[in-house]
Amino acid sequence: MPVVAVELAGRPYEVRVGTGLLADLPAQCGKLLRKRRVPIVTDENVARDWRGIAQQSLDSAGFEPQWLVHAPGEGAKSWSGLARTMDWLLEQEVERGDHILALGGGVIGDLTGFAASILKRGCGFIQLPTSLLAQVDSSVGGKTAINASAGKNLVGAFHQPSLVLADLDTLTTLPARELRCGYAEVIKYGILGDRAFFDWCETDGAKVVAGDRAAQEYAVTESVKAKARIVAEDERETTGKRALLNLGHTFGHALEAETGFSDKLLHGEGVALGMVLAARYSARRGYISDDDAARVTAAIDAVGLPSEIAALDMDSDGRKLAAHMLHDKKMDAGTLPFILLHGIGAAFLDKEVSLEDVAAFLDEELQAH
Template sequence: MKVVPVALGARSYEVRIASGLLARAGDELAPLVGTRPVVIVADECVAPHLATLERSLASAGVTARAIVLPSGEGTKSWAVLERLCDALLDHGVERQDHVIALGGGVIGDLVGFATAILKRGCRFIQLPTTLLAQVDSSVGGKTGINARAGKNLIGSFHQPAVVLIDPDVLDTLPARQVRAGYAEVVKYGLIDDADFFGWCEANGAALLAGDPAARAYAIAHAVAAKARIVGEDEFETTGRRALLNLGHTFGHALEAEAGFSDRLLHGEAVAAGCGLAFDYSAAVGLCARTDAERVKAHWREGGLPDGLSASGITAPAARLVDHMRHDKKMAAGTLPFLLARGIGQAFLDKTVTLERVEQFLNDEAR
């Protein structure tokens, strides 16, 4: 088992990574949850994994009850949040109890937020079943739901008690979902680890094809990278953690235009957003055009959108910029952008104007 610590003082926890961990989850969690029953909140698409988890908990003497929710980004809503909180209260969840989030990033974000506000804070456990959730959203404590105005605009920081990652569950994940999660893997190389981006170029195809060794290495490397950054800037106050948003400002605007639907998955939007961030950086002379083309070529090789046209979003640039105005990072009328001086050299730029971004997007659409 690979154990990655997330060092946050009193809120510290472990990310445990091992093949077959889902079937052993009961033994891992029994010392943590004690004699209290747990509630499992699961995505309707993970029924086989839910059955495995329930058997494992039962064998360890842990009583579990399940709440199954619809899959898809639409589940991260006020309506489903209310429904979930009522269901948790009906199950008698107490402040010291643990709620298990079994599913992808949608379930993890929703359950994290519900437990953050229920009785002013309950405990929860992340058991992510998608590549995207395993390498990104399950670690770091960002929780929330979407609003009509944009993605993740309502939420809180609420750290899990532990994260259990079983790479084997990815064997049942649709290929499109694996590709979408891979975008978040590559992101870590683009931020500050050019060598890891090179590893992705050499091994990405094997990872996407299900190679266990490549998959395990990428997950552990990405989790360690995120744990390090979160440990340095838990609440995104210094700007260090903001680097994890590379590609997300452009990407969230594309997602909003797609109505937060399966028309454009989050990871696909991140890939397109990273392509746009590098294109913009090259256009204003911050990085070499060859770096931008190298990034975009890797997205294409992995079956991911590399920019605006490939995302399938044809909205006017002005409308995409309007989506950006609702970004949660907006401060004093200014929206910081994650740009790059090269591969592995991302930085936060607070001098970018939305007028310049709109002009850039118009140019991209031509």
């Protein structure tokens, strides 16, 4: 079983990648489960597929799982979802030395992690990610948040988990669209910092989406290694290194906002399309070749992820899309740095981008492809 260490000063933790981890929860969590009653936060979809296995695993070791089950979707990542979670955790008499289990995808991990960060000024939590996107990205690194009316993830905290158990078995119950969304975050690591991994994604990425277990294990492990290295260097995104992980997200979040954060464009799809736009905009500014931009587009399109903005059929224009970017968390002193490319595997932070130029570029994209 691959084990990746996230090396943070005084607070290192492991990310374990394998099968059967939910069926072996007591042994995997060890002394982190210090009381009989174990609080678990999940959603209805995950509970349907994986609650029974987690329950049986804990029951057999003498634990008493306590469940909070949210409705699926981004609605749980809200002020009301947070209030419900906090009230429930207080009813469970969770103490600062306890650990809350977050069983689910990115929404549950973000919500539970943020709740843990503020409950009694901070208690522990364990990530049990059940989506590919959560396993390779959101469960690692300690970013936790809820959404606000102004945009996604604008209220949150850095709060690292004590352990991450990425059980590949959970990927078998993911809809194909969700699996593709997770793959967007896999190929992102190749595009931003590892050309050899991008090459692997070009040749073997389709196997990840098709359910090949060996390919999935390699993809998750290598992605987690890449993120762990970046988080160790820049935990709180103060040096610009961790900001590279936002490749595709500035464009993607704007598209998500314009489509109402709806099923019309899921987060991973927004990131995929955002990376295509980042590559094409990099080519527009002369940073990379048109061939490299086309290669990024082709690799994303090959697994069924969106690669053309016009396909969204939005009643919008470049200026309206650029306006959404004003709420981006990376805004600093009135300017918005963009993650662009000097080449495949060579992302960088460009602080000299004009939103007027971005708007003009987006107008061209809406008309040309």
